[in-house]
Amino acid sequence: MEAGESLLFLLRERVGLPGSKNACEQGECGSCTVYLDGTPVCACLVAAGQAQGCEVVTVEGLADGDELHPVQEAFVEAGAVQCGFCTPGLLVAVHDLLARCDDPDEPQIREALAGNLCRCTGYEKIFDAVRLAAGRSR
Amino acid sequence: MTQFLSAADLRHAIELKAAHPDATLIAGGTDVMVGLNFGHRQESRLIDISRVAELREWSRDGDTVRLGAGVPYTRIVEELGGELPGLARAARTIGSAQIRNRATVGGNLGTASPAGDALPPLLAARASVEVASSRGTRAVPAREFFTGPGRSVLETDEIVTSVRLPVAAGPQQFAKLGPRNAMVIAVASVALTLDPEHRRVGCSAGSAAPTPVAAAEAEEFAAAELDWTGGELPAPVLARFGGLVAGATSPIDDLRGSAGYRRHAVAVLARRTLTWAWQELWRS
Numbered sequence: 001m002e003a004g005e006s007l008l009f010l011l012r013e014r015v016g017l018p019g020s021k022n023a024c025e026q027g028e029c030g031s032c033t034v035y036l037d038g039t040p041v042c043a044c045l046v047a048a049g050q051a052q053g054c055e056v057v058t059v060e061g062l063a064d065g066d067e068l069h070p071v072q073e074a075f076v077e078a079g080a081v082q083c084g085f086c087t088p089g090l091l092v093a094v095h096d097l098l099a100r101c102d103d104p105d106e107p108q109i110r111e112a113l114a115g116n117l118c119r120c121t122g123y124e125k126i127f128d129a130v131r132l133a134a135g136r137s138r
Numbered sequence: 139m140t141q142f143l144s145a146a147d148l149r150h151a152i153e154l155k156a157a158h159p160d161a162t163l164i165a166g167g168t169d170v171m172v173g174l175n176f177g178h179r180q181e182s183r184l185i186d187i188s189r190v191a192e193l194r195e196w197s198r199d200g201d202t203v204r205l206g207a208g209v210p211y212t213r214i215v216e217e218l219g220g221e222l223p224g225l226a227r228a229a230r231t232i233g234s235a236q237i238r239n240r241a242t243v244g245g246n247l248g249t250a251s252p253a254g255d256a257l258p259p260l261l262a263a264r265a266s267v268e269v270a271s272s273r274g275t276r277a278v279p280a281r282e283f284f285t286g287p288g289r290s291v292l293e294t295d296e297i298v299t300s301v302r303l304p305v306a307a308g309p310q311q312f313a314k315l316g317p318r319n320a321m322v323i324a325v326a327s328v329a330l331t332l333d334p335e336h337r338r339v340g341c342s343a344g345s346a347a348p349t350p351v352a353a354a355e356a357e358e359f360a361a362a363e364l365d366w367t368g369g370e371l372p373a374p375v376l377a378r379f380g381g382l383v384a385g386a387t388s389p390i391d392d393l394r395g396s397a398g399y400r401r402h403a404v405a406v407l408a409r410r411t412l413t414w415a416w417q418e419l420w421r422s
Contacts, residue, residue, distance in 0.1 A: 004184065006174075025175040026172040027172065042237070045166070045237075047170075049144065050164070111320075114319065114320030
């Protein structure tokens, strides 16, 4: 491992977990969002060495075997996935939002997802998925 | 090859920095990693201070908050909105949830960008920056900390350990201008504090000079002209205040805005933050 490499590079290129996406590499897009010790972070902005001994959960860790997590189910049902590139980061961000608040209002959803860009601009369907998943989690 | 050194505690961090003054400190990584990812910076050594527990605590000592340099902005928003509303408001505008979960005030100070969102609130509140090295510790007024874009009085063997801020003695406001509500490098920003008991005003602008700047003349003008017994905020006082804050800046033209636009924006934000703070003061 090279000392200056990111947690994202470690996950994708060394551990073989390509779910977290590599896009902007500057924390702008959120497509590499993972949990680091339970906190959502941009994996591209964590030096790999900083994660030593920490618990990392990527999008691959949300489903239970072949059983999708309810947040993932909601994204599929609501049509919140277009090209799919932003989806892994959004899933982790929404998973975290709903873990903290099971009935988020519009501003809370927008603030929580402000760091996740969807270049297909499918935000309305993504918001539908959040509300669908929130309704089912209550 | 970059060498990665992990500091176990503050003493260890200070020892490492003394032994390797050329090393770059990394905490939240939201600035340092961008440079590394893009190959803009080649570091021979990184010293990871994200595990240093002493930097990740804050405490209240009477009328002062001692804020560890490594407390992430999410915690400042959640835990310090009462004591430090100006800083908490600015913290809430920083980056995104993911960035706020990692980024720190120490990082804003170390990077010393004129656009660091947490910096105008520190200057407005007349905060003091505590730095440590193997030679000892010293406190630097936030208003004297910066010497230019990306530059500060920090010596190569020194680490920012904490910031001391007075607990808010009245309303504190922050406003920042940018193309959207998140993930924005401010085109201009203004932080403002009111201390009605001592009839003092604090005001600082960001992204409008080579460093964040305090608007000392505007502060004195407002302190003298405001009717601290509860009167209205006269339009001429407000206008003159905005002009004086803008006058304290020396902005440049860049891709985010022209110097003229920034000067105008600072005046508008200064008037707005003073108006909000004044309304807040007399609402309570």
